[in-house]
Amino acid sequence: MTNEDLKxxxxxKKIVLPPFPAKYLTSxxxxxxxxxxxxxxxxxxxxxxxxxxxxxxKRVGFIKLGxxxxxxxxxxxxxxxxxxxKRKGVLSGEIEIWDNAAKIVYSMSSLHVDxxxxxxxxxxxxxxxxxxxSINQTSAADEIxxxxxxxxxxxxxxxxxxxxKKELLGL
Numbered sequence: 001m002t003n004e005d006l007k008x009x010x011x012x013k014k015i016v017l018p019p020f021p022a023k024y025l026t027s028x029x030x031x032x033x034x035x036x037x038x039x040x041x042x043x044x045x046x047x048x049x050x051x052x053x054x055x056x057x058k059r060v061g062f063i064k065l066g067x068x069x070x071x072x073x074x075x076x077x078x079x080x081x082x083x084x085x086k087r088k089g090v091l092s093g094e095i096e097i098w099d100n101a102a103k104i105v106y107s108m109s110s111l112h113v114d115x116x117x118x119x120x121x122x123x124x125x126x127x128x129x130x131x132x133x134s135i136n137q138t139s140a141a142d143e144i145x146x147x148x149x150x151x152x153x154x155x156x157x158x159x160x161x162x163x164x165k166k167e168l169l170g171l
Contacts, residue, residue: 001028001029001032001033001034001038002029003022003025003026003029005029006025006028006029006038006041007021007025009038009041010041013040013115014115015040015041015042015112015115016042016109016111016112017043018043023065024041024043024052024065027051027052027063027065027071027073028041028052028054028063030071031054031061031063031071031073032054032056036056036057036058036059037056037057038054038055038056039055039056039057039119039122039123040054040055040112040115040116040118040119041053041054041055042108042109042112042115042116043108043109044062044106044107044108044112045106045107045108046062046064046104046105046106046107047105049064050064050065051063051064051065052065053095053106053108053112053116055116055119055120055123056123057078057123057126057127058077058078058123059075059076059077059078060075060076060078060081060097060120060123061073061074061075061076062074062075062104062106076097076099076104078120078123078124078127079127080099080100081097081098081099081120081124082098082099082100083097083098084096084097084098084117084120084121085098086113086114086116086117087113088110088113088114089110090110091109091110092107092108092109092110093107093108093109093110093112093113094106094107094108094113095108095113095116095117097120140168140169143164143168144164144165144168144169147160147161147164147165148161
């Protein structure tokens with residue numbers, strides 16, 4: 001993912017970029033793979049540390065941008081997030097993320113708090129949909145095996161089996 005791709009995403013999602021966004025965009029492009037799919041990112045703080053907050057289809061994270069120490073990233077998988085909460089003021093706000101181990105608080109522009117929360121909810125929904133598809137595919141396979149056993153026992157005909165198999169596979 002290039003900086004230009006990220007700028008396009010920022011425009012589409014109405015993310016306000018800082019005046020000189022290169023270091024923020026570069027940190028995201030280095031940290032995230034194209035397959036992860038960026039849902040949201042913005043300039044933020046974790047405590048007093050400046051960095052980039054991001055939400056992908058797989059995780060929520062923070063890339064610390066140190067002047068002397070370079071960059072480092074911490075993230076939480078979407079499926080490990082138990083709950084989120086937000087607080088908004090006139091200019092700034094916070095989003096709190098609870099996982100199985102701790103609470104993490106990120107400060108950002110109040111314009112971005114709702115967007116961050118919505119992106120996390122979207123990522124959780126995408127993950128649930130992906131898991132439901134896997135369950136349904138397994139169920140179809142199980143049903144086909146059941147009908148195969150009925151065919152082997154002579155309870156149904158080959159034509160009945162083929163018809164049911166096509167129906168279960170959506171063909």
